[in-house]
Amino acid sequence: MSEPTVVHANSREPSFADWMRGVQAQLEAALARNLPPGEAIPGRLHQAMRYASLDGGKRVRPLLVFAAGDLTDAARERLELAASAVELIHSYSLVHDDLPCMDDDVLRRGRPTCHVEYDEATALLVGDSLQSLAFELLAREDFGDGARQLEMVRLLARASGSCGMAGGQSIDLESVGKTLNQPELELMHALKTGALIRAAVILGALCGKPLSTTEREALDRFAKRAGLLFQVVDDILDCTASTATLGKTAGKDAAAEKPTYVSLLGLERARELAADLRAQALQALNLFGERSQRLVELTDFITRRKF
Numbered sequence: 360m361s362e363p364t365v366v367h368a369n370s371r372e373p374s375f376a377d378w379m380r381g382v383q384a385q386l387e388a389a390l391a392r393n394l395p396p397g398e399a400i401p402g403r404l405h406q407a408m409r410y411a412s413l414d415g416g417k418r419v420r421p422l423l424v425f426a427a428g429d430l431t432d433a434a435r436e437r438l439e440l441a442a443s444a445v446e447l448i449h450s451y452s453l454v455h456d457d458l459p460c461m462d463d464d465v466l467r468r469g470r471p472t473c474h475v476e477y478d479e480a481t482a483l484l485v486g487d488s489l490q491s492l493a494f495e496l497l498a499r500e501d502f503g504d505g506a507r508q509l510e511m512v513r514l515l516a517r518a519s520g521s522c523g524m525a526g527g528q529s530i531d532l533e534s535v536g537k538t539l540n541q542p543e544l545e546l547m548h549a550l551k552t553g554a555l556i557r558a559a560v561i562l563g564a565l566c567g568k569p570l571s572t573t574e575r576e577a578l579d580r581f582a583k584r585a586g587l588l589f590q591v592v593d594d595i596l597d598c599t600a601s602t603a604t605l606g607k608t609a610g611k612d613a614a615a616e617k618p619t620y621v622s623l624l625g626l627e628r629a630r631e632l633a634a635d636l637r638a639q640a641l642q643a644l645n646l647f648g649e650r651s652q653r654l655v656e657l658t659d660f661i662t663r664r665k666f
């Protein structure tokens with residue numbers, strides 16, 4: 360028999376594309392299993408929760424959880440719970456972000472937004488319920504180290520609340536029609552999007568063996584840069600990609616007079632900033648060598664993504 364073709368630097372490892380599909384499928388199955396069935400009372404709310412969370416999205420935050428878990432030899436079962444929790448918070452944030460009182464969007468992940476498909480009150484309750492389910496999952500299993508698990512719950516709570524995602528969304532709404540300076544814009548992005556991405560990375564690492572202080576600091580540096588990079592690219596795609604490719608309405612930021620990196624710096628300098636942030640993120644991973652291969656690949660995916 361002839362030797363198999365080597366498609367990856369390390370032939371024992373799946374390619375990035377295969378690894379990504381594997382994590383996405385595992386996460387999809389975990390969410391489908393852990394969300395209440397659509398037939399369970401109240402059926403309409405449970406169906407809407409499933410509509411908002413299943414069968415869509417790139418699952419970047421779960422991918423980050425799993426990739427960070429490689430640094431600490433984390434068990435897949437724990438990573439699955441942590442990844443599900445972060446993705447449920449993210450899905451809730453999208454449902455609320457699209458509401459008429461926020462960004463007023465009708466398209467998400469290539470489908471009508473939750474409040475369009477159901478109704479506004481249901482969409483509000485979907486957000487509430489996905490958030491509660493996230494914490495229920497994170498607290499469900501005994502991870503064998505109660506203090507660590509409490510730290511994970513606290514970390515996700517802080518990243519989601521008024522000092523994290525919800526706080527960033529509040530600044531976003533207050534900033535409509537205003538010009539923010541770069542530090543102000545960075546703070547808004549670091550909170551509304553960066554906080555949850557940062558939490559995904561740290562949670563993934565916390566699922567395994569403890570990191571040294573130096574390693575934890577390097578990982579946090581990476582996570583902060585990657586989080587900001589993610590929203591800079593989102594700002595760029597909003598004004599360069601089509602609605603069909605994005606699966607959400609293109610050109611919304613300019614139409615809604617939102618301050619973004621593109622409105623502040625222009626497209627070219629926003630692209631340069633994304634390249635700088637990518638380089639800084641990768642530099643922070645140097646310390647981890649081969650163990651950070653998936654995080655390196657994900658950083659490139661986040662930088663080059665088309666939607």
Ligand code: IPE
Pocket residue numbers: 415416417418419468551552589590593666
């Ligand atoms: C969109 O996030 C909202 C932001 C925080 C920028 P994603 O681009 O990760 O959306 P999905 O989950 O893939 O749909």
Ligand code: IPE
Pocket residue numbers: 452453456462524528551552593597607
């Ligand atoms: C949303 O930022 C960040 C969230 C916390 C959901 P955007 O408003 O730019 O996200 P999109 O472009 O609608 O996905």
Ligand code: MG
Pocket residue numbers: 456462531
């Ligand atoms: Mg928004």
Ligand code: MG
Pocket residue numbers: 456457462464
């Ligand atoms: Mg929006």
Ligand code: MG
Pocket residue numbers: 593594597
């Ligand atoms: Mg956007």
